Amino acid sequence: MTITQILIFVRVAETLNFTQAAQELHMTQPAVSHAIASIENELDVKLLLRDRKKGVLLTDIGQRVVREFRSILQSMNRVEQQVAAEKGLDIGTITVGAFPSASAYFLPPVIQQIQQQYPNLVFDLHEGSTNDVKEWVHSRRIDAGIILLPDPLVETLPLYSDQMVLLLPNQHPLQQQEQITIRHLHGQDMILCKGGHEVAILDAFEREKSELHIRFTTHNVSTLVQMVRQGLGIGIVSDLALSMFPHELTVTPVYPIIHRQIGIAAPSIEQASLATKLFIRTAQELFVPELALHTK
Known part of the structure; x- marks a missing residue:
């Protein structure tokens, strides 16, 4: 299977909609269906179920596979950023999640500071409940999330x-x-x-x-x-x-x-991409001094 096929499967798994996934990927729906069928044939296992009433559903093995596929895509993103850094380029995508008040308070200043130095970095922002953001970090749907501490299942650093x-x-x-x-x-x-x-x-x-x-x-x-x-x-x-x-x-x-x-969380800070590490470091630089101020 190819990285493109893996990307297609992850997008379908997240949207649970072939048409929407095709539109987001700028592909035809038959091409998306073909990619999913190719992966299922290669693995010889059913990853998705198509139900007339409930729509598209992930099988149990599909839920486990999508986590591994997200990890593969994150690894590829790290490789691309390492190569870009070697060439003196600043490219990459940072997928970040936060609950509403944290999103409004923390993300704008962090993004603004990063964009001043690295204008080509792309931010893919997801907003949800505190439990949503934790689940997105656990399942590797996002690279980093601003969450309520503690969370023993991922690596965390305090912010506020x-x-x-x-x-x-x-x-x-x-x-x-x-x-x-x-x-x-x-x-x-x-x-x-x-x-x-x-x-x-x-x-x-x-x-x-x-x-x-x-x-x-x-x-x-x-x-x-x-x-x-x-x-x-x-x-x-x-x-x-x-x-x-x-x-x-x-x-x-x-x-x-x-x-x-409130802290910042990632599946593994050590294994995070250069862009994600930059996001984490910038957030700490901006808000950790404020942590000390608020706990006096």
Whole structure:
């Protein structure tokens, strides 16, 4: 089989749609189907199933093979970048994933700095939930991801220590408190924005022997802001996520401080491509000093 065939299979496995894969690869659908059939014939195993109701599905062996094929493509990308570096060229593609608030906060300055020196590098950006990004790193769908730590299944480096803050409705009695503790929140109507930090919040309330009364749960910070504005409860959300949504409400820390650690992850930093190592190094240069600042 050829690298092109492997690339075609990976794209079909990711889109689960022959037509879409063909369009993205600028190929005809029969050519894509032929490439998949050639791989399956060579391996003598069924990698994809075509179901009239569910569409295209990966078989169990297909799911395992696509991980190995992604690893092969990443290895080829490393070879191409090594050769380009030897020739004095700066080419390559960096596939990066992040959850929304991390994507907005971390990626623009990192990309901007890299582009100043290496304008020909291409960034392929993927945005999803915190769990999505972790799965993409595990399955090698992306070269690197910005995730919530810890994750023992991949290599990680810390970037930022984010903290949970409270968003208070107007005229709320707790606005009179000079310092709000977790015990002040015992039994209060709370609005929680899911984003991977729920365990840290639950643990903090348990340590303080306070009841966390979650009145509402959202998946969107803007929804949380609107609900607090309507007086439906006290919002508890990460400072980083909240900073992306301008508002006029009162924001205050809660004590003891509840942290969540954000880091950069890759299947193997040592085996990463030159472009991926550049991305990781640039992110550290820009944000690790900020990590120390936020943990004082």
